Amino acid sequence: MNDNKYNRNAMLEYWNKEQTASMYDKYLLATEISLIKRFLEPHSKILDAGCGEGEGTMEYAGVNNVDIDAVDFSETRLQMAKKRLEDRENVRLKQVDFLQEYKLGDDYDYIISQRFLINLTRWELQQKVLRDFKNMLKPGGTLLMLEGSVDGVNELNRFRSSLNMEPIPVKWHNLFFRDDQLENYMMDIGFQLNEKTGLGSYFLLTRGLRPFFDNDLNWNCQFNRLASEPALTDAFDMGEKYSRLKLWVFKNLH
Numbered sequence: 001m002n003d004n005k006y007n008r009n010a011m012l013e014y015w016n017k018e019q020t021a022s023m024y025d026k027y028l029l030a031t032e033i034s035l036i037k038r039f040l041e042p043h044s045k046i047l048d049a050g051c052g053e054g055e056g057t058m059e060y061a062g063v064n065n066v067d068i069d070a071v072d073f074s075e076t077r078l079q080m081a082k083k084r085l086e087d088r089e090n091v092r093l094k095q096v097d098f099l100q101e102y103k104l105g106d107d108y109d110y111i112i113s114q115r116f117l118i119n120l121t122r123w124e125l126q127q128k129v130l131r132d133f134k135n136m137l138k139p140g141g142t143l144l145m146l147e148g149s150v151d152g153v154n155e156l157n158r159f160r161s162s163l164n165m166e167p168i169p170v171k172w173h174n175l176f177f178r179d180d181q182l183e184n185y186m187m188d189i190g191f192q193l194n195e196k197t198g199l200g201s202y203f204l205l206t207r208g209l210r211p212f213f214d215n216d217l218n219w220n221c222q223f224n225r226l227a228s229e230p231a232l233t234d235a236f237d238m239g240e241k242y243s244r245l246k247l248w249v250f251k252n253l254h
């Protein structure tokens with residue numbers, strides 16, 4: 001959790017590597033996507049900011065009559081997204097670095113930031129892009145932020161520690177949000193927090209319980225598949241508790 005350095009070259013190099021994946025745990029990714037998708041209304045104009053390989057974009061593009069700008073600063077990510085999305089006529093891919101000069105619309109109904117802002121490893125940079133998002137949303141538009149939470153990390157790590165397990169650190173290229181700091185800032189710049197939820201049961205099961213019995217890290221396993229089943233997430237109904245990643249639903253007030 002490094003809140004003072006941002007190295008664009010290192011970041012771009014990381015995301016341009018073919019072997020880097022936007023998310024290694026594909027069951028977690030699927031759970032994130034279905035959570036975000038619940039909030040999308042048909043006939044909307046959407047910005048998918050930091051779309052990566054387009055795994056989420058592909059699903060969001062399936063919502064009735066939506067129109068999507070999917071943008072990323074990495075050529076490699078965009079090439080992967082292009083292959084995945086070639087049949088989707090309602091998606092425009094564009095190379096954009098949110099920390100450099102860029103031009104996008106100012107009339108989005110939704111902006112999706114799915115594990116994108118955490119890659120801007122200084123709070124000031126995250127704030128700058130949050131203000132940009134505000135300016136790009138219609139009044140009444142919605143920012144769907146599925147991002148890392150320091151509070152969620154700490155909660156899960158306290159649970160792990162009670163079972164004598166090591167904490168799970170935040171990766172070098174990420175700066176997670178402090179819930180209060182983020183929510184206060186968003187209020188200051190004219191957003192209203194409409195909902196806050198998470199993937200608590202998935203994190204508790206796969207990062208809190210499973211490693212207690214089995215230390216072999218393998219995301220693509222039956223246990224994780226089961227943990228991502230809606231029947232299970234509904235049964236545990238944990239929302240943001242223990243959730244390293246949270247979904248903040250912010251409405252642009254004006």
Ligand SMILES: C[S@@+](CC[C@H](N)C(=O)[O-])C[C@H]1O[C@@H](n2cnc3c(N)ncnc32)[C@H](O)[C@@H]1O
Nearest residue numbers: 015022050051052072073074097098114115119
């Ligand atoms: C963790 S991936 C998330 C990708 C996708 N949203 C998903 O959920 O699978 C973060 C993405 O943010 C992109 N990114 C990082 N910094 C960026 C910047 N300054 N401008 C635009 N995209 C950036 C990376 O290239 C990467 O594709």
